[in-house]
Amino acid sequence: MKKIEVLGPGCANCKKLEANVHEAVLMAGITAEVVKVTDYAQIMAYGVMSTPGLVIDGLVVSYGRIPSAGDIAVWLSE
């Protein structure tokens, strides 16, 4: 099972990204645990300053932008 983390303090863009992530999980047809990371210490630990950031299985795949559900689904299938 994949672990997906959405990094961000809870701004509008973070919510948009989270919605895309849920859509992507359905598209990829996998099971995944989606976690919201709002704590700055944890966000900084990934080296990300521009939120929202997206982490799949501990690896930062995007930050400072909102990737489409299609793109996320491709990353999930890799």
Place this chain on the structure above:
Amino acid sequence: MVGLAALTWLVAWLVEAPLADWLTFSVFGLTRGDHFGEAVGFFLLDVPKVLLLLVGIITVVTLIRGFFPPERVRTALMGRGQLTGTAAAASFGIVTPFCSCSAVPLFIGFVEAGIPLGVTFAFLISSPMVNEVALVLLWGLFGPGIALVYMAAGLTVAMIGGLVIGKLKMERFVEDYVWALQGKGGALVAVKLTWEDRIHDAWSYTQDLARKILPYLLVGIGIGALIHGYAPTDLVAAIGGRSNPFAVPIVVLIALPLYSNAAGTIPIVQALLGKGLPMGTTLAFMMAITAISLPEFIILRRVIKWPLIAVFASVVTIGVLFVGYLFNFLIA
């Protein structure tokens, strides 16, 4: 696709002014030189003009600044001396995206990486003050001279502000938990973006922003139109003119409670300049509206204590006053 969009933009830009003129004075039959006619003409000319400029500029600028994310700026600033670091931070402030919601992670990120407080503040001052959208708008409406003057003024304030805050040794007014994070940050994995990604991001950001600033813009242009059509030139000159030595602090005071996106202030600036307000006074007014922002100060309270916020606010205010007097003196 991109070519077609650029062509459409160019055609719209060329036909916009004659169209507004024709609508106001031929279709609506308003009189040239009359208060109401001039105000309506200003509004119809400015709304599409500023919108076109904004959409074009923001798309291009967002595309460019996609190459300068704060993460990359931070790496570039690490380990630099006070002076070069401050200058570099102020310059990066022009192109790096910044909004009050990203102020906190940005501040923590800079401090965490060991960037001196003065350098961090040079960036925090320059980023909202030298707004790249305002810069290109000024360029499009008034020519390169004034745009470059605006940029130079903002950079000067940011650098002096950063150096002053650095000298004041204010580190104890940063919240303890921020210091506790120092050195705990991870290295960022580089994420590759294709041009298609970048263009898509820039366009969706532009649409988002245009929707957000449209109300500010309409109000700004509306006020600009009222000033243009109705404000007596004598009154503007009496309050803001050269003969009044307190013109700069007065306009800054008026601007303090106002907070708007830089784009919304441009039409007001345009109308005030047209009424004979000196350049320095006008710039001070514009910078006070965009850079002295109460919401941002309140948000920053999460990472720094009130004394440092007060110093930050004072430095920015003094800087804006300085720019006002300086440019009134320079551009006679």
